[in-house]
Amino acid sequence: MLKALANPRSSFNDEGWLEPHFLADIVSKAKRSSMMAAVRQRHTKPELNLRQALHRVGLRYRLHRKDLPGTPDIVFVRSRLAVFVNGCFWHRHSNCPKATMPKLRASFWRNKFERNVARDLRAQALLRAMGWKVVVVWECQVKSSELASKVAQRFLRARRTPRGLHKRGQQEGKRKRNARR
């Protein structure tokens, strides 16, 4: 990945995701696939929007805790809350217009997406088993700082009524478990 980033031809799109066709030029298909599987893009625009909005409402957090499953983007240690800011395309935000299916090499992409989603669910399950609450925030929900502020307000309210986020987390978990069946 570092090699790819150092390459002047690689670039980030508006959302901060590394453009796959640039990677295609640099490394083999298999290598690329394992690289992108291993590396979650950090400090993306949506993630920064949310971080800034959380900071504005006075919430403090840790970033990218590598010792936790899935390396959650934002972590509230005391309330044991792990937050993932997921790209709608790579992590398949359901019913989101950004989660398009490329027509070219469709089976490659289908496989890739299935692995991404499975990895996400596995990390979330591990976190829950360790007693963490998990919240997934989608790129499209924090694509502007105005939207991010609304999400930050929800975090703030949930913190004031501690059961709020917990309930939400459980519902999210139930939904995910149902989706897996």
Ligand SMILES: [Zn+2]
């Ligand atoms: Zn979305």
